[in-house]
Amino acid sequence: MSQPARRPTLKDVAAKAGLSVMVASYTFSSPDRVSAASRARIQAAAAELGYRPHRAARTLRTGNSGLIGVVVSEHLSYAFRDPGATQFLAGVAEVCAAAGKGMVLLPTSAHLDPAATITAADIDGYVFWTTAPDDPTLAEAVTTGLPIAIQGGPAIEGTTCISIDDRAAARAVSAEALHGAERPAVIAFPTDPARQPATASLTAITAVLPVTQARLDGIRASLKDAHLDPAQTPCLILSENNRTRAQGAAKELMEQHPATDAIICMSDEIALGALTYLNQQAFDIPEKVSLTGFDAIPEALDRGITTIKQDLHEQGRLAAGIALGDTPGNASLTWELHISGTTRQRRL
Amino acid sequence: MSQPARRPTLKDVAAKAGLSVMVASYTFSSPDRVSAASRARIQAAAAELGYRPHRAARTLRTGNSGLIGVVVSEHLSYAFRDPGATQFLAGVAEVCAAAGKGMVLLPTSAHLDPAATITAADIDGYVFWTTAPDDPTLAEAVTTGLPIAIQGGPAIEGTTCISIDDRAAARAVSAEALHGAERPAVIAFPTDPARQPATASLTAITAVLPVTQARLDGIRASLKDAHLDPAQTPCLILSENNRTRAQGAAKELMEQHPATDAIICMSDEIALGALTYLNQQAFDIPEKVSLTGFDAIPEALDRGITTIKQDLHEQGRLAAGIALGDTPGNASLTWELHISGTTRQRRL
DNA sequence: CTGTTAGCGCTTTCAA
């Protein structure tokens, strides 16, 4: 009878090589401490047995796991739907891959205990995608004392916030939408987790996510800059950052406010949906209606949307670095106004 | 002097509650074994100390980690770029979230040791996204003896392949493209990892990925069904499943073969790129040129592309279930031909 | 229902 299949351990390897467990251990963790001859014997034995280091045992002993935890909002699957999140996470993935680290997408949902979530894996650091200041999962993560990077804020003690100045950028891009406009409107991100779609006056709105709030503030500022009244500016709040919904919202907007001559969209995803509707209806863009987005996703650039360029991919790389233990440099993140075909020229 | 901060252990909790370690352990793992009174005392002590179970220790002891490993091709960031992968992974994510399991995206790249990759985390099962039969990472995963689900194949001993009959589906959708066509062409996925773009006759092509090969075979079969010659059918091979590249390929195709009257695209992503070009050039679709895709991603449905519906999201759910230990049911996966505006009507 | 004992596989510590 052969032995029942059992995963070989260092002990097995050592026995096979006729050396002590420690020589085997050193061979994998600090090869230089071992003589070349011993090293070779251990390696041969390991190969023959199909030995593989046991990660959990190593983690238990050393205290780190080679994994970083990524937390993306309420629905994990959102990570694969939102184009911004997607770009950001691709950057995170790149750094993890280069460092040979794994990336754990942590499940989050209202009915899961945040503590359980955060503990669900042994993790060396966390990356959060845009969340609310009172996110319990975030609070839980902070108590671990591990490095935490948060894209888009909130800026919280014990974490590193990776974010451009959304307020300034939103102000700048809105200003482009507002050239020659008298009756602007806004299509906005959801303002709270419940995600009720709604229409309101711009002054009446506050948002839970810092990013959303900052962009709203920027838009309000640019309205004032242009001597327009936020209280008179309709704002459609979507239930999701999604181009199909945005298309519906644009329809609703133009039917209820047919004189609208500028649509400020809080993201390119929204702008793409609005653009589809406007094109279908053969609105003259930008002459009759101007349109702006935010984020400069490739498709928006292709379709000539005036928007804000920010490098979410690079931000992902940065965030991953911080989660892996880089000391957070104070490199302030840049954005750039990308003026294209959906806005009217600045009058000289 | 206060104690140096140390993460509290079960022992601390037990001591504080004046009970044994095991009562504390049971309180977390099988609460029913413990009297309500003890449970309450343990919970109170745990809360006060900020106790959190130590995952690695539990993993070391029990042998499972609550994590599943996801392997996506060469570039991890591809997981967040390809719309098909994205739908699939959203499904995986959903099941993981519901089960309270984490999802580890394992880094893979040519210069990383596959063994290291597979070992990079303690994992209870694997999900692979479409890979090649000789993928060394896959081979390594198989040696672990853990459950493995592979979307799109290869179908390999020791794994569960989650896939529709791509050949039959490709044959069916191509047949739609070919109604009334005499000079068809194909725009195809990359055929090998080196991903050289190329143009060739359809007969000359073989592909590394089973999915690609099956779709090619199906297309060839439908050409024969229609008494057309695969050897006369140009096939453009892309370097990436990407609509921008597909748009360029469509341009190249129509410039070099202006009489082309049907374009069979291996995915909706490709079809969307081709459609953009054809629309720009004001080709009459479907009268002058018909067009088909594959996968039924939402945008393709919106734009009226004739395509194959398959539920990648559901396949992701299935794959996750298998990786989490479900016994692979033999539910054969279905697909459905979705006929829309980009193909000519079948002649009666 | 509660407690004791042993040990998961590895690496730190210290000694040879």
Place this chain on the structure above:
DNA sequence: TTGAAAGCGCTAACAG
């Protein structure tokens, strides 16, 4: 350069 011992935090297996 190598080795023996100890123990990381937890839970399976068995008593009581």
